[in-house]
Amino acid sequence: MTIIHWKEEIEKRKEQLLEDTKGLLTIPSLLDESNGKEGAPFGPEIEKALSYMLTLGEKSGMTIKNVDGYAGHLEMGSGEELIGILCHVDVVPPGEGWSFDPFGAEIKDGKIYARGAIDDKGPTMAAFYAMKIIQELKLPLSKRVRMIIGCDEESNWQCVRHYFNKEEMPDYGFAPDADFPIINAEKGIFDVQFTLDSNNHDIGEIQLVSFQSGQRLNMVPDRAIAKISGRSLAELEKEFKLFAKTKNMDCRTILEEEVLTIQAEGKSAHGSTPEIGINAGLMLAEFLKGFSFTGQEKKFLTLLDQASGEFSGKKLGIAAEDKESGSLTVNVGVMNYSCQGGGKVGMNIRYPVTHNSEQIEAVLTKKAESDTWKIKIIENNPPNFVDENHPMIKTLQKVYKEQTGEEGELIAIGGGTYARSLTTGVAFGALFPGREDVAHQKDEYMHVDDLLQAAAIYAQAIYELAK
Numbered sequence: 001m002t003i004i005h006w007k008e009e010i011e012k013r014k015e016q017l018l019e020d021t022k023g024l025l026t027i028p029s030l031l032d033e034s035n036g037k038e039g040a041p042f043g044p045e046i047e048k049a050l051s052y053m054l055t056l057g058e059k060s061g062m063t064i065k066n067v068d069g070y071a072g073h074l075e076m077g078s079g080e081e082l083i084g085i086l087c088h089v090d091v092v093p094p095g096e097g098w099s100f101d102p103f104g105a106e107i108k109d110g111k112i113y114a115r116g117a118i119d120d121k122g123p124t125m126a127a128f129y130a131m132k133i134i135q136e137l138k139l140p141l142s143k144r145v146r147m148i149i150g151c152d153e154e155s156n157w158q159c160v161r162h163y164f165n166k167e168e169m170p171d172y173g174f175a176p177d178a179d180f181p182i183i184n185a186e187k188g189i190f191d192v193q194f195t196l197d198s199n200n201h202d203i204g205e206i207q208l209v210s211f212q213s214g215q216r217l218n219m220v221p222d223r224a225i226a227k228i229s230g231r232s233l234a235e236l237e238k239e240f241k242l243f244a245k246t247k248n249m250d251c252r253t254i255l256e257e258e259v260l261t262i263q264a265e266g267k268s269a270h271g272s273t274p275e276i277g278i279n280a281g282l283m284l285a286e287f288l289k290g291f292s293f294t295g296q297e298k299k300f301l302t303l304l305d306q307a308s309g310e311f312s313g314k315k316l317g318i319a320a321e322d323k324e325s326g327s328l329t330v331n332v333g334v335m336n337y338s339c340q341g342g343g344k345v346g347m348n349i350r351y352p353v354t355h356n357s358e359q360i361e362a363v364l365t366k367k368a369e370s371d372t373w374k375i376k377i378i379e380n381n382p383p384n385f386v387d388e389n390h391p392m393i394k395t396l397q398k399v400y401k402e403q404t405g406e407e408g409e410l411i412a413i414g415g416g417t418y419a420r421s422l423t424t425g426v427a428f429g430a431l432f433p434g435r436e437d438v439a440h441q442k443d444e445y446m447h448v449d450d451l452l453q454a455a456a457i458y459a460q461a462i463y464e465l466a467k
């Protein structure tokens with residue numbers, strides 16, 4: 001039996017690994033479609049980053065392929081079965097406020113700073129070195145191992161769509177583009193929009209002139225503004241201030257020219273975790289539903305009421321739960337109403353991995369029709385799930401434990417990771433538990449020690465999967 005000291009093998013190559021990581025990080029591989037062309041659809045810098053990886057692979061004796069500049073791969077080993085490692089080399093724009101050059105890849109206090117350090121160039125390089133070591137040690141493999149390098153993960157995933165249209169889907173694999181230990185369950189994502197026409201014949205004592213909250217389905221709106229006209233507005237203003245106080249909510253009100261403007265402040269959060277945020281729109285609607293609105297306005301507020309509560313979809317009739325991934329969640333991300341323009345309500349629903357979207361669709365369609373709303377399914381992205389007894393999971397757990405001394409626990413999330421573009425894929429690193437998540441933030445970094453440790457984990461994992 002061969003005993004390989006993976007950490008030592010990585011340590012021996014540390015300087016080169018850091019140099020290659022720096023080289024990749026200093027390419028500002030931002031989406032630039034306006035300068036895209038055939039063979040480089042996402043612009044010259046992303047093309048440069050892809051070529052950089054392919055060149056490294058070629059120098060290490062791997063088979064390489066550039067698939068029209070959308071994605072590419074590096075491959076080693078031989079055999080029927082194909083193991084995939086899915087990475088990406090595009091990055092999000094750096095944004096403001098950096099204390100380092102976002103494309104300088106400076107190392108300070110054991111951290112390497114750059115846009116893409118943890119998402120996903122550092123982990124990509126760790127996985128590449130893992131393959132390189134196996135290649136250099138000439139370890140026999142009974143399967144093929146392929147690193148697939150995507151170029152459009154941060155935007156539209158055109159990379160994987162194009163790639164898998166043309167190339168083979170791995171039998172199974174992992175994506176080093178999220179967290180350690182192992183994310184094996186990602187809920188389904190179901191985006192739906194309700195619209196209501198403006199045909200309001202009923203005019204009550206007070207009218208909802210307009211209501212606006214949120215711009216993106218997958219975010220919890222942190223602000224809502226309503227304009228109200230009609231009788232007793234000063235009363236209403238007073239009541240709202242009281243309501244805001246009991247809810248501990250920041251607010252502003254302006255009463256002028258027979259129109260009361262109310263602004264409520266909540267707390268933003270990702271749509272997969274609505275319980276962490278405070279939905280300003282739903283709070284404002286909760287207050288307003290106690291008043292005598294009629295017609296379309298009432299329908300609008302009623303739908304918001306049905307979507308509120310514990311974010312579980314209970315009042316909408318779509319609540320669901322499983323032991324693999326937990327409860328369905330509903331985030332109401334967009335709420336718009338105007339007396340001329342009608343109503344629009346957008347929801348981002350995350351459903352458990354053992355469920356499907358058909359029942360949700362059926363229930364919501366029925367609800368919409370009975371209240372004369374129109375319903376449109378914007379997107380249905382099915383769940384991603386690999387059973388805990390799958391041999392790959394067993395191997396990854398064993399390797400993680402041997403390398404870190406910690407349990408290779410399985411994680412279920414509401415968000416979507418790159419792993420869901422594999423038919424049988426999990427997210428495996430490279431952010432270690434307890435580490436600050438700095439992906440997409442200013443001063444993004446990766447600990448150099450984590451980079452080396454991730455490389456050792458990937459090396460052993462790939463070898464044990466493919467030997």
Ligand SMILES: [Zn+2]
Nearest residue numbers: 119120153177
């Ligand atoms: Zn990523």
